[in-house]
Amino acid sequence: GLELAQQSGRQPEAAALLDRAIAQLRRLLELDPGSVEVRANLAASLCNVGALRLDADDPRAALPLFVEAEALAAAACAAVPSRSDFQTFHYNAIWYRAQVHGALGEHAAAAAAATRLGQLRPDDARTQRIVAGLLATAAGSVDSDATLSTADRAARRGDYEDAAMDHLRAAARLGCADADYLRTGEVFAALRELPGFAALVAAFAANAAAAADARDR
Numbered sequence: 156g157l158e159l160a161q162q163s164g165r166q167p168e169a170a171a172l173l174d175r176a177i178a179q180l181r182r183l184l185e186l187d188p189g190s191v192e193v194r195a196n197l198a199a200s201l202c203n204v205g206a207l208r209l210d211a212d213d214p215r216a217a218l219p220l221f222v223e224a225e226a227l228a229a230a231a232c233a234a235v236p237s238r239s240d241f242q243t244f245h246y247n248a249i250w251y252r253a254q255v256h257g258a259l260g261e262h263a264a265a266a267a268a269a270t271r272l273g274q275l276r277p278d279d280a281r282t283q284r285i286v287a288g289l290l291a292t293a294a295g296s297v298d299s300d301a302t303l304s305t306a307d308r309a310a311r312r313g314d315y316e317d318a319a320m321d322h323l324r325a326a327a328r329l330g331c332a333d334a335d336y337l338r339t340g341e342v343f344a345a346l347r348e349l350p351g352f353a354a355l356v357a358a359f360a361a362n363a364a365a366a367a368d369a370r371d372r
Contacts, residue, residue: 198205221248224244242275253272281333295345
């Protein structure tokens with residue numbers, strides 16, 4: 156079925172299967188609007204279709220799918236907070252949404268989604284590093300926003316840079332060890348010349364060394 160179609164590269168077939176699943180879930184939700192399970196499954200399916208749209212290099216078509224998925228998954232999580240699978244659907248929808256806003260140069264929406272993502276897992280080192288990257292992307296796109304004055308662009312960029320550095324510091328405290336990615340990843344280009352960035356790379360490297368030392372014991 157779906158998994159085979161995706162693995163074999165038959166993207167149109169996978170998309171058609173997902174579209175049919177989404178149509179069926181929408182009908183089920185109309186029949187039973189209170190079904191939390193259907194709401195959550197619809198969110199997951201929308202994310203899967205959105206991911207296929209991204210694979211086809213069509214972020215504009217993917218965005219509304221992730222927006223709807225986030226709302227559906229948030230409602231499911233609110234109804235049943237104990238469901239870790241619902242939490243994962245919610246997390247993925249926001250992460251995808253933040254990436255798409257960033258790819259489209261919609262820096263304010265990207266930063267807002269990144270902030271929501273960070274709040275979902277405040278004690279997770281990788282999440283805090285991901286959020287920093289999303290905010291760095293927002294910082295890098297502000298200068299292309301012709302709707303803002305020069306002063307407003309500089310202020311907004313500074314806000315995103317400050318927030319990104321805060322999340323990197325949180326990631327370092329939480330043990331993030333992705334020093335090479337921080338040092339070379341394109342996503343962090345907007346931050347590399349900032350005071351304190353080199354110290355964060357060193358902190359990530361120290362975390363990596365400590366983790367390696369602990370494994371060797």
